[in-house]
Structures are given as structure tokens and as C-alpha cells.
Amino acid sequence: MEKYDVVITSYSLIARDFAEYQEHEFRYEFLDEAQYIKNSSTQTAKAVKSVNSRCRFALTGTPVENSFAELWSIFDYIMPDYLFSYRYFRQHYESPVVKDANEQAKQSLQRIVKPFILRRMKSGVLTELPEKTETVLLSEMEKEQSGIYSANVAEVRSAVTASNGDNTEKIKILAMLTRLRQICCDPALVYDNYTGKSAKLEQCVELVESCVNSGHKLLLFSQFTSMLDIVAARLDGMGIRYFMLTGSTKPAQRLKMVNSFNGDDTSVFLISLKAGGTGLNLTGADVVIHYDPWWNPAAEDQATDRAYRIGQTRKVEVIRLVTHASIEEQVVALGQRKKALFDQLIKPGESMVGGLSPQEIMSLFQ
Numbered sequence: 001m002e003k004y005d006v007v008i009t010s011y012s013l014i015a016r017d018f019a020e021y022q023e024h025e026f027r028y029e030f031l032d033e034a035q036y037i038k039n040s041s042t043q044t045a046k047a048v049k050s051v052n053s054r055c056r057f058a059l060t061g062t063p064v065e066n067s068f069a070e071l072w073s074i075f076d077y078i079m080p081d082y083l084f085s086y087r088y089f090r091q092h093y094e095s096p097v098v099k100d101a102n103e104q105a106k107q108s109l110q111r112i113v114k115p116f117i118l119r120r121m122k123s124g125v126l127t128e129l130p131e132k133t134e135t136v137l138l139s140e141m142e143k144e145q146s147g148i149y150s151a152n153v154a155e156v157r158s159a160v161t162a163s164n165g166d167n168t169e170k171i172k173i174l175a176m177l178t179r180l181r182q183i184c185c186d187p188a189l190v191y192d193n194y195t196g197k198s199a200k201l202e203q204c205v206e207l208v209e210s211c212v213n214s215g216h217k218l219l220l221f222s223q224f225t226s227m228l229d230i231v232a233a234r235l236d237g238m239g240i241r242y243f244m245l246t247g248s249t250k251p252a253q254r255l256k257m258v259n260s261f262n263g264d265d266t267s268v269f270l271i272s273l274k275a276g277g278t279g280l281n282l283t284g285a286d287v288v289i290h291y292d293p294w295w296n297p298a299a300e301d302q303a304t305d306r307a308y309r310i311g312q313t314r315k316v317e318v319i320r321l322v323t324h325a326s327i328e329e330q331v332v333a334l335g336q337r338k339k340a341l342f343d344q345l346i347k348p349g350e351s352m353v354g355g356l357s358p359q360e361i362m363s364l365f366q
Contacts, residue, residue, distance in 0.1 A: 011036045011044045018047035029053035033278055034060040037077055038070035040086065049077050061278075061305070062298040063117075064342050068094040071113070078116065097341070110345050119346055122305075132308050132316045136332075138324040139203045141184075144196035149183050149326065156180065177327065184323040185227050185292050200321055204291060205234050207319065211287050212240055212267045218287035219269045221276070221303050227291060228270045235268060242268035247275040258282060277303045283311040290320045293328050297335040298342070 001007055001024055009017070029051055031037065037045035037058075058074050069090070075083045083089050096105035122129065141149060156176045163169035182189040186198035204220075208231075211218050222228050225246045235242050243257040243266055261269050262284035269282060277299055285307040294300055300320075308316045322328045 011048075014051075015043045015047045018050055021051050024052065026051060026053040027055065029056045031056075031058045031060075031077065034058035034074050034077070035062050035065060035070065038065060038073055040069070040073040040076060045073060045077070049080070061302055062296075063346065064338075065296050065299060068098065068109075075113070075116075083112070106341075106344065113345070117346055122308075126310060129308065129310075129312060130315045132318060134318045134320070136320045136322055137203065137207070138322055139199040140324050141326070142197045142199050145183065145187055145198060148187050148191070148194075149180065152176070152180055152183060180327045181292060181331070182224060182227075184326050184328050185222070185224060186230055188230065189224060189226055200291070200323055201230065201234070204231065204289065204321060205238070207289065208235070208240065208268060209238060216287045217261070217267055217269075217285045218289060219271060219282055219285045219303075219307055220289045220291060221271050221273050221300075222291040223273045223294060224292065225272050228272060231291070232270060240268060241266045242270055244270040245276045245280075246272045249275065254280075261285075271303070271306075273299065273303055276306065280306045281309065281311065282306045283309060283313075286312075286314040286316050288316065288318045290318070293320060293322055293331045293335065295331055295334055295338070297339050300335075 001020075007026075014021070029048070031048060037048055039045060056078050058078055060074070063074055064071050069086065072083050072086055072089050072094075076086075084092075093105055093109045096102035097109060156173065159169065159173050159176060163173060179190055184200065186201050187194040187196065188198070208218065208220070220228075220231065222231075228244055228246065232242060232244055243261055245254060245257060249257075257269075258280055260266065261282060269285065271280075273294060288304050288307050290300055290303070304316075304318050308318075320332075322332060
């Protein structure tokens with residue numbers, strides 16, 4: 001290290017090598033994709049926070065994916081103790097804002113984080129990007145699918161009534177909610193002996209076929225790799241070429257598929273949301289399909305940005321598939337509430353300390 005001005009490493013490596021950094025002092029430390037330290041108890045988060053650096057920056061498109069605890073962890077890296085201990089932060093900010101919609105607590109939190117966040121919107125920076133349109137397509141469940149879904153909803157309601165806030169029961173209920181989401185995708189994800197149809201799968205296959213026949217290249221995201229397997233089997237039967245990327249895809253193969261997709265005539269790229277939501281440049285595609293909605297639209301936006309980024313020259317169409325009268329509509333509604341809260345807390349462009357009065361600056365440290 002002594003021979004170089006810049007040291008570049010990955011999150012997985014620094015978690016292993018952090019002891020090697022203890023004898024060195026750095027003028028600057030930058031984290032890219034800083035959401036990787038959103039869980040403050042992980043070895044990765046502890047490693048980057050242990051580096052002896054005088055000035056720190058965190059770059060991320062999703063500073064809040066699931067909870068304000070993630071924002072706290074990033075600030076704990078940038079300026080330890082500025083947002084107090086997490087216990088204090090949760091008691092005085094996170095719980096009042098999220099659970100009680102306390103306007104005073106929200107404004108207070110906004111005021112103390114605002115000077116240290118520089119937010120730039122893509123529309124204001126990449127003015128040369130083409131237009132992007134977003135569409136939600138609803139599907140009605142098939143009769144057999146609807147019956148299975150209703151039976152599982154009754155089971156969830158019964159479990160919620162009997163839980164009384166027990167943590168073990170909460171985990172069980174979360175698993176049951178995931179099962180409901182899978183039934184919306186295709187009951188075959190839950191029931192091996194299911195022989196009926198999935199309304200959403202049929203809608204998706206028709207949409208893919210229409211896009212391919214019209215000369216489009218598309219990305220299809222799902223959180224369930226088993227759902228991607230089902231879609232892949234249907235594409236095989238239709239003779240449509242595709243690539244598939246999941247968490248088990250090796251880095252070298254990942255890069256090879258990306259380069260091939262952007263340059264060849266492969267029409268479809270099936271991607272698991274967790275494995276392919278960041279770090280890919282797939283501007284060869286001009287259609288993005290989200291097969292199942294996620295609780296946080298920021299994660300979906302990150303995935304969409306695999307195609308809608310620098311280098312894209314064509315209009316991009318984003319299509320979200322949602323099962324009508326199901327938990328998926330509630331997931332979308334929850335996502336929109338989270339997005340509104342996020343936008344209120346972290347406003348674009350409002351980040352320069354110079355824009356605050358002396359009184360406001362002093363209030364940050366009270």
C-alpha cells in the first residue's frame with residue numbers, strides 16, 4: 001500500500017483483510033453502493049468503519065431500502081455518533097416517523113441529515129437520456145388459482161389473530177405472506193402438484209412474445225429464481241433465446257452474458273432482483289418487466305436502471321405486472337408510501353450547509 005496513492009477493494013475482500021488496514025491512515029475513504037453496509041452488525045460494515053480515514057463519503061442510490069436503520073448505519077460510517085446510538089435514534093426518530101407519522105420528528109430528522117446529503121436526480125444530470133414510460137398491467141387470477149389464494153389468505157388471517165405480537169409467529173406470518181406473493185406469481189411455486197394456469201404467467205408470456213416479435217430486447221426481473229425457471233421453460237418451448245442471471249451465476253459468466261446480450265440477437269435476459277439489481281450495464285434492452293412487485297420501489301428503480309442509464313439511445317418502457325385484488329396491490333401501495341416518505345426526508349439538491357442559517361447549523365448539534 002505504501003507505494004500507491006489509491007487503494008481499491010471490494011466489500012467481501014475488506015471484510016477479510018481489514019486487519020491489514022489498521023496500520024495505515026487514509027485521507028479519504030469512499031464507499032460505492034453504500035447500501036452494502038446497511039446492516040451495522042455485519043462484518044463488512046464493521047470493517048469499513050474501522051478504517052482509519054479522515055474524510056468519508058458514501059455513494060448510493062438507495063440509502064433507505066427497508067428501514068431508517070440503514071440510513072443510521074451509513075451516517076454511523078460517515079460521522080459516528082452524529083445520529084446518536086441506534087437505540088436512541090430508533091426511539092426518537094425511526095419509530096415516531098414510521099409508526100406514528102409524527103410530523104415533528106420527521107422534520108427534525110430531515111433537518112439534521114439534510115446538510116450532509118447531496119441528492120441528484122437522473123433527470124437533472126443525464127439530460128441526454130431518452131424518454132422512459134412506466135405501465136402497470138393488472139391480471140385477474142384464474143378460478144383455481146383464486147381458490148387457492150383465498151384459502152391461504154384465511155390461514156394468514158387466523159395466524160395474525162392468534163399471534164399476539166409473538167416474534168416467532170411474526171416470522172411464520174412473513175413466510176405466509178411470501179407464499180401469498182408466490183401464489184400470485186404461479187401456484188406451482190408453492191404446490192408441486194398444481195396443474196392449473198397462472199393468469200400472470202400467461203400475460204407475461206404473451207407480452208414477451210409481442211415484444212420479441214416487434215424487435216425489442218427486454219429484461220425480466222423476479223425475486224423468485226424458481227419463477228425465472230418456469231418462465232425459462234416457457235421460452236424454451238417458444239424458441240425464444242434468453243440468458244438467465246441468479247445469485248449462483250459466477251462473475252466471469254455474468255460479465256460474458258452481459259457483453260453478449262448487448263451485442264447479439266438474444267432477446268430476453270431473465271434476472272433475479274437480488275443478484276442483478278445493481279452493477280450491470282444492459283443498455284441493449286429497451287423494455288423492462290418487473291414480474292412481481294417489491295416492498296421498496298427504490299430496489300425496482302435500481303433494477304430498471306440496468307437499461308435506463310448512460311449509453312441508452314432508445315425510449316425505455318417499464319412494465320410492472322400486478323395481480324388484481326391481491327397482496328401485490330398492497331405491496332405496491334406500501335412501496336408508494338415508503339417512496340413518499342423517502343422523498344420528503346431526502347430532497348433533491350438540498351444539501352449545502354451554506355444554505356442554512358447560523359441558527360439552523362447550530363441546531364444540528366444540540
